[in-house]
Amino acid sequence: MIEGKLVDLVPFEDDFAIHMETWMNEEAWFRARLWERREPHTEDDVKKFIEKMEKSERGALIGFQSKDGDPIGGVIFDHEWQRVRKADAMFFAGDTRYEGTDEHLDGLLMLLRYCFETRNLHRLDASALAFDEVRIDLLRRAGFVHEGTLRQHIRYDGDYVDVELFGILDEDWPGYEQKVAGLDLQPSGIEPKPKPEKKDDKETEAGEAKS
Amino acid sequence: MTILHGLLVDLEPFVPAFHQEKMHAYWNNESRLWATMGDCEPTTRAQIARIHEERSGARERGYTGVHFMMRARDGNIIGSIGLNWVDYWNRTAWLGAWIGEKDYWGGGHGTDALLLAVDYAFRWLDMRRLCLGTMDINERAQRNVEKAGFRFETRERKAALVNGRWIDALNYGLLRDDWPGREALVEQLGLREKAERRYGKGD
Numbered sequence: 001m002i003e004g005k006l007v008d009l010v011p012f013e014d015d016f017a018i019h020m021e022t023w024m025n026e027e028a029w030f031r032a033r034l035w036e037r038r039e040p041h042t043e044d045d046v047k048k049f050i051e052k053m054e055k056s057e058r059g060a061l062i063g064f065q066s067k068d069g070d071p072i073g074g075v076i077f078d079h080e081w082q083r084v085r086k087a088d089a090m091f092f093a094g095d096t097r098y099e100g101t102d103e104h105l106d107g108l109l110m111l112l113r114y115c116f117e118t119r120n121l122h123r124l125d126a127s128a129l130a131f132d133e134v135r136i137d138l139l140r141r142a143g144f145v146h147e148g149t150l151r152q153h154i155r156y157d158g159d160y161v162d163v164e165l166f167g168i169l170d171e172d173w174p175g176y177e178q179k180v181a182g183l184d185l186q187p188s189g190i191e192p193k194p195k196p197e198k199k200d201d202k203e204t205e206a207g208e209a210k211s
Numbered sequence: 212m213t214i215l216h217g218l219l220v221d222l223e224p225f226v227p228a229f230h231q232e233k234m235h236a237y238w239n240n241e242s243r244l245w246a247t248m249g250d251c252e253p254t255t256r257a258q259i260a261r262i263h264e265e266r267s268g269a270r271e272r273g274y275t276g277v278h279f280m281m282r283a284r285d286g287n288i289i290g291s292i293g294l295n296w297v298d299y300w301n302r303t304a305w306l307g308a309w310i311g312e313k314d315y316w317g318g319g320h321g322t323d324a325l326l327l328a329v330d331y332a333f334r335w336l337d338m339r340r341l342c343l344g345t346m347d348i349n350e351r352a353q354r355n356v357e358k359a360g361f362r363f364e365t366r367e368r369k370a371a372l373v374n375g376r377w378i379d380a381l382n383y384g385l386l387r388d389d390w391p392g393r394e395a396l397v398e399q400l401g402l403r404e405k406a407e408r409r410y411g412k413g414d
Contacts, residue, residue, distance in 0.1 A: 037300045083250070084372050123369060148365025151384050152340055155301045160339070165365045165382075 002114065005180045006106040006187055007064045007072060009114060012050065016063040016071045016094075018196050020046045023073065023094030031132050032092035034154050034163065053078075059087065062114070064107040070192035072098045075111035077124070085122035087115065089168075091138075100134040101188040106180075108142045112168065113176035123169050129154060130162035143179065144168045215279065215331055217323040218397065218406040222279035222292060222331075229280050230263045233288055237311030242290075246309035248346055248380065249373035275299065277336070281310065281324050284410045289315045292324045294332055294341075302339040304332055316351065319405040325359050326402075329385065330393040339387045346371055347379040358400055361385045 002009040010016075023029055024041040041049075053061035059078035065071050073094040080087040089111055093104045115121045126144055128135040140146075144166035152160035173179070215222040237243060238254040269276075278293030290310035297304040306328060310321055332338045343361055345352040357363070361383035369377035397403065 035298065035301060084248075084370070086370060123367075125367065125370075145368070147367050148382065150342065150364055150382065151362075152386060153301065153303060153342075153384070160301075165367070167367050167370070169369055 002110065004064075004106050004110045004113070004176070005185050006103045007066060007110060009075070009110050010063045010065055012053075012061045012063040012074060015065075015195075016074065017046075017050055019071055019094055020050065023092070024049070026094065026096060028092055028094070028096050028099060031129060031135060032090055034127065034129050038155075062111070064103075064110060066103055066190070066192065067187070068192045070190070071095065072103055072107060075107055075114075077111065077115055077119070077121075080119075080121070085120065087121055087124055089115065089124040089126045095193065097190050098188065100138070101190070102183075102185040103188055103190075105138050105141055105183075106185055108138055109176060109179060112142060112173060112179075116170050116173045117176065121170070123167060126166045126168075128164050128166070129156065130164055136164060139166050141183070142168070143172050143174075145172065215327040217327045218402045219284055219318070219320045219323040219409065220289070220327075221282050221284075222324060222327050223282055225278070225280045225291075226288075229288055229291075230259070233311060234259050234263065237290070237309065240311065240313075242309060242311045242313065244373065245346075245349055245352070246307070248344075248371040249378065251374075279328070281308075281320070283315055283320060284406065287312065287315075289320065290324075292328050294328070294336070297332075297336060297338070299336075302337065304336065304338050304341055306332070306341055306343045318409055319400070319402050321352075322355050322358060322400060323402055323406075325355060326393045326396055329359065329390065333387050333390060341385045343383045343385075345381055345383070346373065347381055348373065353381065356383045359385070359396060360390055362389075 021041070021043055024046050030036060030038060050061065053059060053076070058080040059076060061074050061076050063071060063074055073092045076090040077087040078090065091108045091111055093099045098104050112124065115124055126139055128139060130149065145168065147165050147167050150163040150165060153163040154161055235256050238259060244251045275297040276293060276295050277297060278291055280288060281290040281292055283289045289312045290308065292308040294304040295307045308321060308324060310316055329341060332341055343356050362385070363381060364384045365382040367380040370380035371378040
């Protein structure tokens with residue numbers, strides 16, 4: 001666990017995976033993964049995605065949770081280019097109650113902290129649909145700089161919309177402690193959701209009942 | 212039709228000589244740095260063979276790119292051009308070109324190839340937008356893509372490392388609605404005259 005001010009980064013394991021089938025079919029997911037086809041994600045798709053990220057040598061999916069241990073969503077760095085020390089940064093609040101909260105922002109800050117202060121990256125790229133004000137606001141507050149607009153780049157609900165491109169350099173990043181000190185992050189007070197029953201448990205119980 | 216005929220170049224399917232000889236030369240000469248945002252490590256024939264083998268199985272793994280070999284009008288193989296990732300969902304593709312022979316830089320070869328590739332992407336792959344990336348130090352590429360109708364869209368700060376210096380990466384975009392068509396640009400850019408000057412009157 002890497003502890004932050006409002007959220008902690010944790011391995012993306014069962015506590016998170018159990019929510020992923022819902023999360024990966026939410027609007028928030030498709031806004032975060034803006035180039036993806038708008039198609040249903042089945043249980044198998046979700047499993048394959050988590051496995052792919054787990055095995056990736058150029059990226060990772062990391063969970064972020066509230067201080068109460070409530071799984072909020074994931075942060076991803078991907079397509080890491082070792083020679084140039086750059087990667088794509090992506091983040092999503094799977095639990096949409098947290099969308100735009102300071103916990104959501106802190107998840108992004110923790111990704112930057114990990115990428116710059118642990119992985120020694122030099123630059124991170126991020127993008128947002130032009131109308132996604134929540135995401136753009138979070139990127140700006142985290143310190144990303146707007147670097148231009150890809151015109152009509154993404155199919156969205158019967159139209160083609162612009163994508164805003166952002167970047168942040170190690171020299172733009174003051175360090176997590178200093179960044180957080182300047183932001184006055186406040187917990188949202190959202191009640192942790194009840195822990196869902198694990199599918200494996202149900203199967204085990206059914207198995208036991210039979211025997 | 213899988214050979215695209217231009218005025219200074221034709222775009223064709225790759226031949227074994229490209230992978231066996233040309234690739235080794237291009238991966239070890241200066242052209243690589245310009246085509247790849249600064250890569251320049253010495254690369255052996257065995258490494259090239261492995262890269263080629265891996266790439267030849269990419270389509271089965273879901274790779275959607277389409278690549279052509281570039282042959283100049285004098286018959287010499289001079290490079291390649293292609294769509295590195297064709298995104299059929301968003302109808303967007305990323306273009307990339309690599310002229311490995313320095314004697315063919317300038318003079319319109321790259322522009323001619325670019326017009327053929329753009330035309331192909333719009334008319335055959337039904338793309339509605341094309342993207343192209345280059346480095347801020349590559350002024351030749353910037354001139355070429357702007358002449359072909361691409362518009363500058365983004366500047367990614369220090370996104371490439373070339374010979375020890377951080378370099379900005381530039382992205383250009385072209386919408387199909389803004390594309391005047393290959394013929395119009397061939398006229399406008401005087402490609403027929405350029406071809407004639409270099410290769411004489413042809414068929």
